[in-house]
Amino acid sequence: MTPLLTGLYVPGDRPDRFAKAFASGADLVVLDLEDAVAPDRKAAARETVVAALAEPHPGVVVQVRIDGPDDLHALAAVSTPFEVRVPKASAARLDAVAAALPGVPLTALLEDAAGVLDARSIAAQAAVTRVGLGEADLRSAVGSGAPVIEFARVGLVYAAAAAGLPAPMLSAWTRLDDEAGLEADTRAGAALGFVGRMAVHPRQLAVVERAFAPAQEAVALAHAVLAATAEGGVARLPDGRMVDPAMRREAERVVELDARTSAPRPPG
Known part of the structure; x- marks a missing residue:
């Protein structure tokens, strides 16, 4: 499964924002039924989200961040493909969601100490296809x-990595007026092995892509590694360093990231 590079949260009770979100160029759009929706608007938001899921959204992974059992009951009637984002994930909660929505891929969000310490067992659950952190809750x-x-x-x-899942995406950066902070923190996460980041506004998407774009020196090296190891065995690059087929996976990752981050973004 290819890691997602950009994700965008949209409040489930704001259908006026759905079309813009799906046209934003984000790889992932999350229709939020949890924190973004006031308690007295939850029921209306569920109806709006279920209606949106019935429409095709080609080229975009669509997830719903759930809040409670009522959300599961409503989503059980949806027949089109979608994924579920499970906040405050635990083994018990993931089992309950998987039982209510069999076959639906789950993203487990670890948002407390127990979740972080149980990360490996949570990531290994059969229905879990992606993992992430809820850093605001964790803080x-x-x-x-x-x-x-x-x-x-x-x-x-x-x-x-141990569960064979894609590299996780970083949590959303909530300070909309601090693009420098967003870029710096995203680069720090990328250095730790994260790929991609959630956003709360479309204008953050370009910053995220820029932060994950590999340096051109790294791209040139990756192409050299791929060329030198194309037939297997150990090879020597023009600068004298030795490379072998084990280095191809990282080189392929760099080349793929370069292609994805250099592609034109949708206008607006």
Whole structure:
């Protein structure tokens, strides 16, 4: 499964924003029934989201971030493909969602200490196809210090790799007026092994893509590695470094990221 590079949250009770979200160029659109929707609007939001799922959205992965059992009951009637984003994921909660929505791919969001410490077993559950962090909740539950978040991030990267899942996406950056902070934090996450990031506004998507774009020196090296190892065995690059087929996977990842981040974005 190819990692997703850009994701966009949309409040489930704002159907006026759905079309723009699906046309934004984001790889993933999450229709949110959890924190983005006030309690007295949950029922109306469920109806709106179910109606939106009935429409085709080619080229976009569509997820629903659920809140409670009523959401599962409503989504059980949907026959078109979609995925579910499970906040405050635990083994028990994931089992309950999988039982209510058999065959629906689940993204497990780890948002508390128990989830972070259980990351490997959560990632290994059969219905889980992606994992992520809910960093705002995690900061509230555990602490906001950089080592706390980096510990959770590194653990999640290892858990995803051990389970054979795509590299996780970073949590949304909620400070809309701080694009420099978004880019710096995204680059820090990329250095830890994350691929992609959630956004809360379409204008953040270009910043995320820019942050994940590999340096041209890295792209040139990746192409050289692929050419040198095309027939297998150990080879020597013009600069003298030795390369072997084990290095091809990273080179392929760099070339793919370069292609994805250099593609033109939709206008607007």
